[in-house]
Amino acid sequence: MQLTRVSFRYRKRDRLVISHADARLSAGDVVELTGANGAGKSTLLRLLAGLARPSSGVIADRPAVVGFAPDRFPTAQPFTVTTYLRHMSRVRGDARWEPWAERLGLGPLLHTALRDLSKGSAHKVGLVQALMAGPGLLILDEPFAGLDADTREALPAIAAELAERGAIVIAADHQSGLRDLPALRHWTLQNGHLHESPSPLTLPATPAITAGTPQRPGTPEAAGQVTVAVTLPACDLPRFLARMRDEGYLAREIEESH
Amino acid sequence: MIALAAFRLAAYVRSHRVYQALLLALAMLAIVYGSRAPRGVETAVLADGAVLIVPILAWAARSLLDTEPDRQRELSAIQVGGRGREVAAGLLAAFAACAVLAALVLAWALLLGVSVSPPPAALAAAALLYVLAALAGTALGALTSRAVLPSPAVSIMALLLGFMAMLLVSASSLYWLTVPLLAWMKAANAGDLVERLPELAAISLAWCTAGLAAYVHLRRRA
Numbered sequence: 001m002q003l004t005r006v007s008f009r010y011r012k013r014d015r016l017v018i019s020h021a022d023a024r025l026s027a028g029d030v031v032e033l034t035g036a037n038g039a040g041k042s043t044l045l046r047l048l049a050g051l052a053r054p055s056s057g058v059i060a061d062r063p064a065v066v067g068f069a070p071d072r073f074p075t076a077q078p079f080t081v082t083t084y085l086r087h088m089s090r091v092r093g094d095a096r097w098e099p100w101a102e103r104l105g106l107g108p109l110l111h112t113a114l115r116d117l118s119k120g121s122a123h124k125v126g127l128v129q130a131l132m133a134g135p136g137l138l139i140l141d142e143p144f145a146g147l148d149a150d151t152r153e154a155l156p157a158i159a160a161e162l163a164e165r166g167a168i169v170i171a172a173d174h175q176s177g178l179r180d181l182p183a184l185r186h187w188t189l190q191n192g193h194l195h196e197s198p199s200p201l202t203l204p205a206t207p208a209i210t211a212g213t214p215q216r217p218g219t220p221e222a223a224g225q226v227t228v229a230v231t232l233p234a235c236d237l238p239r240f241l242a243r244m245r246d247e248g249y250l251a252r253e254i255e256e257s258h
Numbered sequence: 259m260i261a262l263a264a265f266r267l268a269a270y271v272r273s274h275r276v277y278q279a280l281l282l283a284l285a286m287l288a289i290v291y292g293s294r295a296p297r298g299v300e301t302a303v304l305a306d307g308a309v310l311i312v313p314i315l316a317w318a319a320r321s322l323l324d325t326e327p328d329r330q331r332e333l334s335a336i337q338v339g340g341r342g343r344e345v346a347a348g349l350l351a352a353f354a355a356c357a358v359l360a361a362l363v364l365a366w367a368l369l370l371g372v373s374v375s376p377p378p379a380a381l382a383a384a385a386l387l388y389v390l391a392a393l394a395g396t397a398l399g400a401l402t403s404r405a406v407l408p409s410p411a412v413s414i415m416a417l418l419l420g421f422m423a424m425l426l427v428s429a430s431s432l433y434w435l436t437v438p439l440l441a442w443m444k445a446a447n448a449g450d451l452v453e454r455l456p457e458l459a460a461i462s463l464a465w466c467t468a469g470l471a472a473y474v475h476l477r478r479r480a
Contacts, residue, residue, distance in 0.1 A: 074329040077326075078269055079272065087265040087268065090261035129333065
């Protein structure tokens, strides 16, 4: 997939929201897109998904099957979770949605009306409808917002699996939920300009916190980072890791070696 | 595309929005066909119903297209494989809803509005008018739906004024400049609907096609 000098403005005389963006995406790429509020992240995602046409420039070779999980799933619809996903499955040519619903923990909510779902549960429905068809391009807008700890843990693995199968995964994400993925590409939007920066794993300034045994082959020690061990009650671990990640640290759980 | 049209029809029914148009249609039927028309005016009575149902069908089409939240419309476009297919599925669903309502009105008119069934040729001509009414309603409803006119006030005014404009223009000698609703009624009253049907149907079809094409253009440009 190739973006060539892609620019976008909403109306003719408006300023450019996206300005001359160039990028190449290959099968298996996972991209984390960041930028300040109003920087144009959602607009870029809409362009990538094919929901909007560039004012100038070209987006070529978009994969045929696209999955899009919005930051706010539209719950004002007269369906239960099951009836909604069945309809979407038929639209997708009878795609299998049940395994994804199970994996994301939607099982107990299948007969709940969409309008009665919490924000996080509604977000899961949005993820399931995006994942069900095995997309070649998966676009996630703030995928970790409002999710419970289990799903936050599961989502990076799902993204990695899709990437292994050759899908391109692009996530606009303030919480750096995908930062543990190897070879994560990092895009930043600033004033409408798209920049690609080195992966956070190679940045020297970000300390890492590892819960469990310190040191591990492959950790970014060589890049000048420091790994510390933190001991805490097991029940507090998910909350602690989530908090550290929210603050920008590379935090993960590793298994005890003894 | 069929699956997406079915999804939108299901949403229209499950949200109970369908009852708005249904109740309006029933009220119109109760007034227009409160008593059976005398023999000899069957075709005119059926044509009256085809014209009077147009704004209700436009309301139904607009209501159906507006049932889906804007964000879901985007998701649907991605799910179905493109904006063009999503627009086509919406129009198909809207036309299906309009066709069912138009069929209900025609059936009511035949059962309770006339004393005897009109001759087969006149009945077929009247049935075609109801199909054209469903098309006209779909086009007018689509052009005033939220995806084209985001303001509800502007949208409702445009729908009503659009219907009024159709009536006024079609009452004049320039009836060919719009869907010639009053020309349908005049032809039916004069007893020459069957003879004039090719001309009137062609004009009606052309304007309905133009309206639907304008909607597709506006949606794809957005």
